[in-house]
Amino acid sequence: MSKQKMEQVKVIAFDADDTLWDCQSWFDDVERRCCGLLSPWATAREVSEGLFATERANLPLTGYGTKAFTLSLIENAVRVTHGAITGDIVARLLSMGRELLLFPTTPLPEVGETLGRLADMRRYRLVVFTKGELLDQENKLHRSGLEQYFSHMETVSNKTVTEYLQLCENLDVAPEETVMVGNSFRSDIAPALEAGAWAVHIPFHVVWELEKSEEFPHERLFKISRFGELLDLL
Numbered sequence: 001m002s003k004q005k006m007e008q009v010k011v012i013a014f015d016a017d018d019t020l021w022d023c024q025s026w027f028d029d030v031e032r033r034c035c036g037l038l039s040p041w042a043t044a045r046e047v048s049e050g051l052f053a054t055e056r057a058n059l060p061l062t063g064y065g066t067k068a069f070t071l072s073l074i075e076n077a078v079r080v081t082h083g084a085i086t087g088d089i090v091a092r093l094l095s096m097g098r099e100l101l102l103f104p105t106t107p108l109p110e111v112g113e114t115l116g117r118l119a120d121m122r123r124y125r126l127v128v129f130t131k132g133e134l135l136d137q138e139n140k141l142h143r144s145g146l147e148q149y150f151s152h153m154e155t156v157s158n159k160t161v162t163e164y165l166q167l168c169e170n171l172d173v174a175p176e177e178t179v180m181v182g183n184s185f186r187s188d189i190a191p192a193l194e195a196g197a198w199a200v201h202i203p204f205h206v207v208w209e210l211e212k213s214e215e216f217p218h219e220r221l222f223k224i225s226r227f228g229e230l231l232d233l234l
Contacts, residue, residue: 008176009124013127013167013178015128015130015187016141019204020146021105022106024208026099027100030069030099035048054072056210058072063131064158070094073093074093108227115146116149118149119148126149126151127153127167129156129167130153132155137153137155152171161195180198180199183202190216
């Protein structure tokens, strides 16, 4: 990305979960604990595969987020136990889901420092563009202590070309004046590029099964391994 091309950029949009803070690891931990809880009825693989299938089937109705995940946990448990699930197990699953609404959203390495330097430049408008449940995402941003760096936050039910174009319209910028930074190639990178925006991919060490996708090169795409490397592109 040349300096000349970057001169037109006005907005840097950041994904939230697994870009600004660790999220998927907490969900993976709950899934492992659920597998242990249901071990009298099924193997860990059977529980995990059933949970993934349930999440995927529920997605059109429940969307993404902690509450949708918790509903799928319980639904899968009912199926796995053939209806023998007890109120105690349901309560424990609900408790696990509630934990996911409160886990510490400690910023990932270099995130706070990098956002601070970008904010000090006063050249770019920094925004959060994420998908999931509005209240949950707002609470996570608040707990992270990163709110001060962002002038705008937008939470959508999904990230497609339509949502990226709408984001640009809401911010009164053209797609080519926008850079999307995120960990998911499927949700953060591919649709942003298709919309005409720039994209910076920062892979995270764990990826939710539904976010896995093939990657491809693009003239407006850059891939970095550390959050702080973003400054080198600007």
